[in-house]
Amino acid sequence: MGHLHPWIKPVLTAHRAGVMNKFGAVRAQFHQPDVDGVDITGLIEKFGSPLYILSEKTLRQTVRRLKRAFATRWPRVRHGWSYKTNYLGAVCTTLHQEGSWAEVVSAYEYQKARALGVPGSRIIFNGPLKGVEILEQAINEGATLHIDHFDELYAIEQIAQRLDKQVPVGLRLTFDTGYTDAWSRFGFHLESGAAMDAVQRIGASRHLKLTGLHSHIGTFVLDVRAYAAQAKIMAGFMEQAEQAIGCRIEYLDIGGGFASKNALQGLYLPPEQVVPSFEQYAEAITGALLEATRERAGKGKPLPELVLETGRAVVDEAEVLITSVVGGKRLPDGRRAAILDAGVNLLFTAFWYNHEVRPVRPLDGIAEDTVLYGPLCMNIDVLRSSIMLPPLNVGEALVIRNVGAYNNTQWMQFIQLRPAIVMVREDGSVDLIRDAEQVETLSNMEHLPANLQQPFPKGLPQ
Numbered sequence: 001m002g003h004l005h006p007w008i009k010p011v012l013t014a015h016r017a018g019v020m021n022k023f024g025a026v027r028a029q030f031h032q033p034d035v036d037g038v039d040i041t042g043l044i045e046k047f048g049s050p051l052y053i054l055s056e057k058t059l060r061q062t063v064r065r066l067k068r069a070f071a072t073r074w075p076r077v078r079h080g081w082s083y084k085t086n087y088l089g090a091v092c093t094t095l096h097q098e099g100s101w102a103e104v105v106s107a108y109e110y111q112k113a114r115a116l117g118v119p120g121s122r123i124i125f126n127g128p129l130k131g132v133e134i135l136e137q138a139i140n141e142g143a144t145l146h147i148d149h150f151d152e153l154y155a156i157e158q159i160a161q162r163l164d165k166q167v168p169v170g171l172r173l174t175f176d177t178g179y180t181d182a183w184s185r186f187g188f189h190l191e192s193g194a195a196m197d198a199v200q201r202i203g204a205s206r207h208l209k210l211t212g213l214h215s216h217i218g219t220f221v222l223d224v225r226a227y228a229a230q231a232k233i234m235a236g237f238m239e240q241a242e243q244a245i246g247c248r249i250e251y252l253d254i255g256g257g258f259a260s261k262n263a264l265q266g267l268y269l270p271p272e273q274v275v276p277s278f279e280q281y282a283e284a285i286t287g288a289l290l291e292a293t294r295e296r297a298g299k300g301k302p303l304p305e306l307v308l309e310t311g312r313a314v315v316d317e318a319e320v321l322i323t324s325v326v327g328g329k330r331l332p333d334g335r336r337a338a339i340l341d342a343g344v345n346l347l348f349t350a351f352w353y354n355h356e357v358r359p360v361r362p363l364d365g366i367a368e369d370t371v372l373y374g375p376l377c378m379n380i381d382v383l384r385s386s387i388m389l390p391p392l393n394v395g396e397a398l399v400i401r402n403v404g405a406y407n408n409t410q411w412m413q414f415i416q417l418r419p420a421i422v423m424v425r426e427d428g429s430v431d432l433i434r435d436a437e438q439v440e441t442l443s444n445m446e447h448l449p450a451n452l453q454q455p456f457p458k459g460l461p462q
């Protein structure tokens, strides 16, 4: 990589007085040469570019901070790791070692948790599709089931009847908090009466026992008042359900949704100023719960366990994506553009976040408004549509920060193979935790029928 810049045609930018950013100058350019002391350039030499790098230290510290914020405010707290957020085996196992259960939403995720050694009794099973086979396995293994719709309720009842068991179940609820758009397609609607109908249906069954309530109000929820409202509504419904059918609700599961330190597109202020801390979320939730359960506590009834399924806020900051510049161009409107070896195939979250981008080494030159394109032959492949960066040479490596949530599960295999993932361990060593894909990784799953073995008839001139 040469450190001298090639000559680049200069551009003239009109100076517009009076429209300056009211916060002052351009935000300072930081560079990031390492992850927890491990040199990024060395990792690229060994594992290639692009490359995902996970920090074990950040992951463990973040989940500990989350748990501490809640455990110091509520007597019984449990965290279920939301597999869909990042189900790399190394990530899940690290979090299980920290005491988190598995929160899964499909047969695949359930099987994955089991394969990682998680017992069924430490799996929370959510999601709208749970087939009969996996339901039967989950029931036999003592998983916590959260029912999404009536047909699932009937299916669980039938299995329980066949196995001659009484199965503990939880209900997923949906309702209006007043602060978020209700995700009304999941679970039983509270205001319409469907949730109470489900409670009655469970109460009437010899084979089902209602033990928990669950809801997930959204994701990247910045207003802690939404959670306070959720906690109050769920605690109120707990009382109603207990009275209606004489059950005992052992836990309230409030789902996930806490924001991470990413800049959501369209937000004016930077994340450091708008994203609540774990303590602020915890204070709002446990404050509302204390208030809503005061009468209950006065009667000596046990308080429910509080279950969290925090995903994004636990893992986002623990992973970065390294990408390298493969070319640059000047766009017809005068803006600078850089083409990178990683695009939305590896960074799905670029569609709604302005991910922070730092060069691996300090860059010289005047910062200009730059577009960062990925390598896909697809117009929407833009990692940042506008970012102030100095000139970027071919080979220059960039760190895209806070990519741990949803990118290793929602990535897509469109015209590119997926790269390696490494984990920087707490002791400073580096482990490869997912191989870079090879052509064979994908072609091994295909089958060529006998008469399609040859692309061209034999004997054609070369």
Ligand SMILES: Cc1ncc(COP(=O)(O)O)c(C=O)c1O
Pocket (backbone or CB within 6 Å): 082, 085, 103, 126, 216, 218, 219, 220, 255, 256, 257, 258, 309, 310, 311, 312, 313, 405
């Ligand atoms: C049921 C459930 N729990 C937990 C999560 C994790 O949410 P987040 O990553 O926003 O914390 C989700 C995400 O969609 C979910 O659907």
